[in-house]
Amino acid sequence: MSITTVSDALNGKGRLPDETRSRVREVAERLGYRPSAAARTLRTGRSGLIGLTVTTYGEEPFTFTEFAYFAEMARAATSAALGRGYALVVLPASSRHDVWGNIALDGTVVIDPPDQDPLVSELYRSGVPVVSDGKPGNCPVTAWVDNDHEAAVLGILDHLSEAGARRIGLLTGTSTDTYTRLSTEAYLGWCAKVGQEPVYETYPAHDPASGAVAADRLLARPDRPDAVYGLFDPNGTDLLAAARRYGLRVPDDLLLVCCSESDVYASTEPPITTLSLKPRRIGTTVVNLLIDAIEGVDSGTGVDIARLFPPRFRTAGTGPPPGTLMPTELIVRASSQRRSPRTTVSPPRPPGEV
Amino acid sequence: MSITTVSDALNGKGRLPDETRSRVREVAERLGYRPSAAARTLRTGRSGLIGLTVTTYGEEPFTFTEFAYFAEMARAATSAALGRGYALVVLPASSRHDVWGNIALDGTVVIDPPDQDPLVSELYRSGVPVVSDGKPGNCPVTAWVDNDHEAAVLGILDHLSEAGARRIGLLTGTSTDTYTRLSTEAYLGWCAKVGQEPVYETYPAHDPASGAVAADRLLARPDRPDAVYGLFDPNGTDLLAAARRYGLRVPDDLLLVCCSESDVYASTEPPITTLSLKPRRIGTTVVNLLIDAIEGVDSGTGVDIARLFPPRFRTAGTGPPPGTLMPTELIVRASSQRRSPRTTVSPPRPPGEV
DNA sequence: CACTCGTGGAGAAACGTATCTCCACAGGCT
DNA sequence: AGCCTGTGGAGATACGTTTCTCCACGAGTG
Numbered sequence: 043m044s045i046t047t048v049s050d051a052l053n054g055k056g057r058l059p060d061e062t063r064s065r066v067r068e069v070a071e072r073l074g075y076r077p078s079a080a081a082r083t084l085r086t087g088r089s090g091l092i093g094l095t096v097t098t099y100g101e102e103p104f105t106f107t108e109f110a111y112f113a114e115m116a117r118a119a120t121s122a123a124l125g126r127g128y129a130l131v132v133l134p135a136s137s138r139h140d141v142w143g144n145i146a147l148d149g150t151v152v153i154d155p156p157d158q159d160p161l162v163s164e165l166y167r168s169g170v171p172v173v174s175d176g177k178p179g180n181c182p183v184t185a186w187v188d189n190d191h192e193a194a195v196l197g198i199l200d201h202l203s204e205a206g207a208r209r210i211g212l213l214t215g216t217s218t219d220t221y222t223r224l225s226t227e228a229y230l231g232w233c234a235k236v237g238q239e240p241v242y243e244t245y246p247a248h249d250p251a252s253g254a255v256a257a258d259r260l261l262a263r264p265d266r267p268d269a270v271y272g273l274f275d276p277n278g279t280d281l282l283a284a285a286r287r288y289g290l291r292v293p294d295d296l297l298l299v300c301c302s303e304s305d306v307y308a309s310t311e312p313p314i315t316t317l318s319l320k321p322r323r324i325g326t327t328v329v330n331l332l333i334d335a336i337e338g339v340d341s342g343t344g345v346d347i348a349r350l351f352p353p354r355f356r357t358a359g360t361g362p363p364p365g366t367l368m369p370t371e372l373i374v375r376a377s378s379q380r381r382s383p384r385t386t387v388s389p390p391r392p393p394g395e396v
Numbered sequence: 397m398s399i400t401t402v403s404d405a406l407n408g409k410g411r412l413p414d415e416t417r418s419r420v421r422e423v424a425e426r427l428g429y430r431p432s433a434a435a436r437t438l439r440t441g442r443s444g445l446i447g448l449t450v451t452t453y454g455e456e457p458f459t460f461t462e463f464a465y466f467a468e469m470a471r472a473a474t475s476a477a478l479g480r481g482y483a484l485v486v487l488p489a490s491s492r493h494d495v496w497g498n499i500a501l502d503g504t505v506v507i508d509p510p511d512q513d514p515l516v517s518e519l520y521r522s523g524v525p526v527v528s529d530g531k532p533g534n535c536p537v538t539a540w541v542d543n544d545h546e547a548a549v550l551g552i553l554d555h556l557s558e559a560g561a562r563r564i565g566l567l568t569g570t571s572t573d574t575y576t577r578l579s580t581e582a583y584l585g586w587c588a589k590v591g592q593e594p595v596y597e598t599y600p601a602h603d604p605a606s607g608a609v610a611a612d613r614l615l616a617r618p619d620r621p622d623a624v625y626g627l628f629d630p631n632g633t634d635l636l637a638a639a640r641r642y643g644l645r646v647p648d649d650l651l652l653v654c655c656s657e658s659d660v661y662a663s664t665e666p667p668i669t670t671l672s673l674k675p676r677r678i679g680t681t682v683v684n685l686l687i688d689a690i691e692g693v694d695s696g697t698g699v700d701i702a703r704l705f706p707p708r709f710r711t712a713g714t715g716p717p718p719g720t721l722m723p724t725e726l727i728v729r730a731s732s733q734r735r736s737p738r739t740t741v742s743p744p745r746p747p748g749e750v
Numbered sequence: 751c752a753c754t755c756g757t758g759g760a761g762a763a764a765c766g767t768a769t770c771t772c773c774a775c776a777g778g779c780t
Numbered sequence: 781a782g783c784c785t786g787t788g789g790a791g792a793t794a795c796g797t798t799t800c801t802c803c804a805c806g807a808g809t810g
C-alpha cells in the first residue's frame with residue numbers, strides 16, 4: 043500500500059479498482075485521518091482562502107457608516123464563496139503587514155479602495171487576483187463591481203421633484219471615496235441642469251455623532267430645502283429628529299430619502315423612503331468574479347486557461363480592468379410622497395448588464 | 397550563502413553578525429521576496445488563522461436576529477485577533493465539510509453552539525482549541541464566555557418595577573439557544589418570585605416579519621402588560637409601532653425595554669431603553685482566551701507550556717470548561733421612565749471577574 | 751603545543767501532500 | 781515465441797519553510 047495509492051483513492055484520481063478505493067477510505071475513516079490543509083496548499087498552490095479587505099477609520103476594522111451595507115455584502119460574499127468551496131478571511135487594510143504576509147490567499151476582495159492603495163498594488167503585482175467593490179481610482183485591479191451611483195441619485199432627485207420638491211438638499215460626506223464622490227457629483231450636475239442652487243452639508247461619515255449635527259445644520263439654513271437626500275444609513279433618523287426639532291412635518295413640509303439597507307425605516311413614523319444598494323448582489327458578484335479569475339488563469343506560470351471562459355473574464359493586456367455596474371433599488375415609503383405611498387419601484391435607468 | 401543563513405537573517409534567529417543580516421534583508425527586499433505562508437504553516441504547524449463559526453438559519457451564513465450583536469462582536473474579535481497576529485476566517489456551521497477540512501485552523505471561536513454540536517465535537521477531538529461565545533450545552537469546549545443573562549433580565553425587571561410597572565410582559569423566541577433559554581427562565585423565575593402571572597409571546601427570532609406580529613399579539617392580549625421587555629433587536633421598533641396602533645402612549649401607558657446594540661433607539665420617538673450585551677467586550681475576550689489556549693498549550697506533542705500562564709487557562713483534566721461571565725449594560729432612556737430619564741446605569745449584579 | 755570555546759555558517763532532515771515516471775504482470779495478438 | 785496494450789500500483793521528487801546537527805576556524809588558556 044503506497045502513498046500514491048492512498049492519495050489517489052481519497053481524491054478519486056488515478057486508476058484504481060473500486061475495491062481498493064473503498065478499502066482505503068474505510069481505513070482512513072477509522073483512523074480519523076484528515077489531510078493537512080497546509081501541505082495541500084503548499085503542493086497545489088491553492089489555499090481556498092479569499093481575503094476580504096475593508097477600509098478602516100481609526101483603529102476599528104470595519105467602516106462604521108456603511109455598516110449595514112457592509113454586513114449584508116460580507117454575508118452574501120461569504121455565502122457565495124462557500125458555495126464554490128472557498129472561505130473568506132477578514133483583513134482590514136490597516137492590518138499589520140506580517141499578518142497579511144502570513145496568509146496564503148488565492149485572491150482578494152477589496153471594498154472601496156482609496157486611490158493609489160499601496161496594499162492593492164502590492165497584491166496585484168504579486169499576482170494575486172484582486173476584485174474591488176467600488177470603482178477603483180488608480181489601483182490596478184483584476185475587475186471591479188459597483189452600483190450605478192449616478193443613475194441612482196438622478197433617479198431619487200427626479201422622484202423627489204415629481205413629489206413636488208422645489209429645493210432638494212443633500213447630506214453628504216467629507217471623505218473622497220468613490221461612493222461619496224460620484225453621488226455628490228451627480229447631485230451637483232443635476233442642480234446645474236435644472237437650475238437649482240445646490241444646498242448641501244458635509245460631515246465625516248465615519249463619525250455617527252456629527253451626522254446628527256450636520257442634519258441639524260442643513261435644516262437650520264436660511265435657504266432650507268423642502269426635500270433632502272441623505273447619503274448614509276443613519277441620516278434618515280437624524281433628519282427625522284432634526285425635522286421634529288424644527289417643527290417640520292414629514293412628508294408635508296419636508297420630503298425625505300436616505301440610502302440605507304436597514305428595515306427600521308419601514309416602521310419609523312413616518313416610514314422613510316430608502317435607496318438600497320443591494321449589497322447582496324454586489325457581494326455575490328464580486329466573489330464570483332474573483333473566483334472566476336482565480337480558477338481561470340494560473341497566474342504563476344502564465345498559462346492562460348482563461349480561453350475556456352467567456353471573454354469578459356480575460357484581462358486584455360494593459361487596458362482598463364473590466365467593470366460591472368449593478369442596479370440599485372428605491373423603496374418608496376411615506377416620507378417622499380405627498381399622497382399615499384405607492385409600491386416599490388425600480389430606478390429609472392436600468393444598467394446594461396446584470 | 398546558505399538557506400539557513402537567509403532564514404535566520406529574515407526571522408531574526410540564529411547567531412549572525414548584523415552586517416550579514418542587513419545584507420540578506422536588502423537583497424530579499426530588492427527581489428520582492430515573500431515567504432510562503434503555506435510552507436511556513438506546514439513546517440511550524442501554525443497558520444495564524446482562527447475560525448469564526450456562526451450558527452445559521454436557513455442557508456444564509458449569519459444569524460439575522462442577533463445581527464447587530466454579531467457584527468459588533470465579530471468586529472471586536474477581528475481587531476483583537478489582528479492585534480495578536482491572527483486573522484479570522486468566517487465559517488458558517490453549515491459549511492460544506494470539504495471547506496472546513498481544507499483550512500488549517502489554529503483554533504475556533506464558535507458562537508452560541510447548539511447542544512451536541514457535531515462540528516464542535518469533532519474540532520475539539522482533533523485537538524483544535526475551541527472557545528464559545530455563549531455557555532455551551534453539551535459540547536466539550538476549551539473555554540466559554542457569556543453574559544450574565546439572568547442578572548441582566550432580573551435587573552431590567554426590577555428597573556421596570558421601580559418605574560411603576562404592575563404587569564411586565566416578555567417578547568421572546570422559540571429557539572432553544574442559551575440566550576433565549578436563560579433569559580426566559582430568568583423571567584419566569586422572577587414572575588414566580590413576585591407572584592405575577594407570566595405574560596409572554598414567542599416567535600421564531602430569525603424571521604423579522606413575525607416579530608412585528610408577535611409584538612402585536614402581545615399588546616392585543618386581554619391581560620395586556622403595562623411594560624414589555626423584548627429579547628431581540630428589532631423588538632423595540634416593532635413594539636413601538638404596535639403601541640401606536642393600539643393608541644398606547646410610551647412610556648405613559650406602556651414601558652418599553654429591548655435588547656439591542658443599535659443606537660437608532662437613542663433617536664426614536666420616544667427614545668427606547670436598551671440592554672447592551674457589550675459584544676465588543678465579548679468578542680475581545682473570546683479571542684484572547686482562544687489565543688492564550690493556542691499559544692499556551694502545544695496540543696500536538698502534549699507538552700504543557702501552560703504553566704507559564706495564570707491557572708484559569710489550564711484545562712484541568714475532565715472538569716467543566718472554564719467559563720467567564722461578562723456584565724451587560726442597561727442604557728436607560730425615556731421609554732422606561734415615568735419621569736424624566738436619568739443617566740446610564742449599570743446592572744445590579746456586577747460579575748466577579750473582568 | 752593541545753585544549754577548549756565562541757563565532758559564523760553550511761548541510762540535511764522533516765512537515766504532508768500531489769503527481770510524474772516507471773515497473774511488473776497478464777492477456778491477446780501476429 | 782515475441783510484441784503490444786491495459787491495469788494496478790510502487791518510487792521518487794518537489795512544494796518552501798524551519799530547525800537540528802555539525803563543521804571550520806581563530807582566539808584564548810593551561
